[in-house]
Amino acid sequence: MSMVQAEFLWLGVGIGLILAEVIVPGGIVILLGLACLIVAAALALGLVVGVAPSFTLWFMVSIVLLLGFRQVTQKLIGGDKHIDNTDEDLDIYNQTAVVIAAIGPGESQGRIEFQGSQWPALGDGTVIAVGANVRIICRENIALVVEPLAPEQAD
Secondary structure, three states: OOHHHHHHHHHHHHHHHHHHOOOOOOOOHHHHHHHHHHHHHHHHHOOOOOHHHHHHHHHHHHHHHHHHHHHHHHHHHOOOOOOOOOOHHHHHOOOEEEEEEOEOOOOOOEEEEEOOEEEEEEOOOOOEOOOOEEEEEEEEOOEEEEEEOOHHHOO
16 A cells, blocks of 8 residues: 555545544544544654554554544533443332232232333232233342332322
């Protein structure tokens, strides 16, 4: 590959990475693209000759740009900083569900419908009839432990 072809290759990859920042936001891809443009300029000026030195320069410039300007690009470009609750047991606690298969006393499993899905359910020792509203206490393996709601709590 000739020097001119290498320059245009680095230039094209750099521009492509900078434009790709629109698709992959976060501030990293744009810095990698800028490093490619710097390598293209170094090749054009004759400061770097060959494939290995070009990649070495790109790697070093990329590291410097990432370490030096990552915080700046994060502030300018932003990104998703939303943190969700990852404890599913807390998400289901105290939620209401509807019994679709009677729940009996002891170890007798019934079924409830919760958030559009059917779940095996364990009761609190009382018989809970089909159609009753229940409150989810916790999860035991794949079954949800429930207790019946009083009629005035069902709303």
